[in-house]
Amino acid sequence: MAGKRIVSLIAGVVLAAGVMAGPAAAEPRTSFKLAWSIYVGWMPWGWAADHGIVKKWADKYGIAIDVVQFNDYVESINQYTAGGYDAVTVTNMDALSIPAAGGVDSTAVIVGDFSNGNDAVILKDKTELTDLKGQKVNLVEFSVSHYLFARALESIDLTERDAQVVATSDADMVAAWNTSDVTAVVTWNPLVAEILAMPGAHKVFDSSKIPGEIMDLTVANTAVVAENPAFAKALAGIWYETMGVMSANTPEGASARAAMGKASGTDLAGYEAQLAATRMFYTAQEALAFVRGDEPATTMERVRTFLFEHDLLGSGAKSADAIGIELADGKVLGDAANVKFRFTDTYMALAADDKL
Numbered sequence: 001m002a003g004k005r006i007v008s009l010i011a012g013v014v015l016a017a018g019v020m021a022g023p024a025a026a027e028p029r030t031s032f033k034l035a036w037s038i039y040v041g042w043m044p045w046g047w048a049a050d051h052g053i054v055k056k057w058a059d060k061y062g063i064a065i066d067v068v069q070f071n072d073y074v075e076s077i078n079q080y081t082a083g084g085y086d087a088v089t090v091t092n093m094d095a096l097s098i099p100a101a102g103g104v105d106s107t108a109v110i111v112g113d114f115s116n117g118n119d120a121v122i123l124k125d126k127t128e129l130t131d132l133k134g135q136k137v138n139l140v141e142f143s144v145s146h147y148l149f150a151r152a153l154e155s156i157d158l159t160e161r162d163a164q165v166v167a168t169s170d171a172d173m174v175a176a177w178n179t180s181d182v183t184a185v186v187t188w189n190p191l192v193a194e195i196l197a198m199p200g201a202h203k204v205f206d207s208s209k210i211p212g213e214i215m216d217l218t219v220a221n222t223a224v225v226a227e228n229p230a231f232a233k234a235l236a237g238i239w240y241e242t243m244g245v246m247s248a249n250t251p252e253g254a255s256a257r258a259a260m261g262k263a264s265g266t267d268l269a270g271y272e273a274q275l276a277a278t279r280m281f282y283t284a285q286e287a288l289a290f291v292r293g294d295e296p297a298t299t300m301e302r303v304r305t306f307l308f309e310h311d312l313l314g315s316g317a318k319s320a321d322a323i324g325i326e327l328a329d330g331k332v333l334g335d336a337a338n339v340k341f342r343f344t345d346t347y348m349a350l351a352a353d354d355k356l
Contacts, residue, residue, distance in 0.1 A: 063234060092296075122203050125202075139168060323335065
């Protein structure tokens with residue numbers, strides 16, 4: 001099972017990669033690469049590539065877009081950070097902790113969804129969130145699972161000192177759950193569904209309790225977008241055409257969802273169950289309402305604080321303000337002279353107005 005949404009701790013490598021991450025030439029380019037990995041909200045990229053939608057929009061703008069699947073989520077982000085890819089699918093948290101902390105300026109061209117139950121805290125033979133106190137909790141350390149764990153504890157006036165994190169790979173999570181020593185895990189779908197199907201498993205907290213905080217994005221190198229806006233326009237066109245197909249209550253829509261489910265290791269029913277735990281922004285208008293609202297600022301304030309407290313904003317960061325985060329309205333959280341992560345409504349607005 002492919003790794004997903006994990007914060008990398010290879011800060012030295014990432015910082016070094018960041019130095020060489022910009023485009024080699026300022027002149028417009030005609031060939032681009034996007035990296036994506038397995039997750040319910042990112043499966044549309046693979047389907048769009050397989051069904052000619054990527055080529056259709058690339059041809060419209062006279063460019064070529066290579067959509068490449070990675071089985072390792074972290075590796076896809078590291079390859080993007082090193083300049084090997086122009087765009088990548090990533091969470092808001094990991095976009096800040098890996099490329100941004102590594103010095104690479106990235107722009108969220110598409111805010112695709114947020115987790116609305118796909119990430120969960122699960123206890124064995126216990127049914128209350130308060131039962132977390134004093135337990136060893138298996139999770140992918142410094143991941144969105146770690147963030148969810150911290151938010152769950154906060155909701156019952158506890159801190160990470162009140163439980164013990166046991167760093168566990170996502171690939172080992174189900175096997176760990178099946179041992180007598182493991183009594184609590186925090187993980188994401190499809191692992192959540194697999195574990196909850198086992199005897200004694202009880203979900204006591206999930207991402208629906210913190211709506212909007214775990215965002216799934218398609219980000220691109222800011223300099224590449226600035227010099228090649230056709231690339232970002234094509235990405236938006238691909239995305240929203242695919243959203244229109246997969247969200248339709250038609251045989252074509254069901255076929256698309258089934259294909260995405262199969263590609264992610266499940267079936268139509270399994271994929272639709274994951275979609276039900278995801279707040280997909282199927283239209284550009286929905287995405288715009290979210291990105292122009294208050295949620296991104298509130299969430300990124302929490303996220304940058306969490307990352308700073310866990311020493312994940314890069315070496316030398318003296319506060320959560322070390323890296324600037326530009327919101328869609330132009331306001332900046334943190335250092336305005338060091339903006340490395342940006343939300344934009346530009347390309348989603350073009351899609352909403354049918355101007356792509």
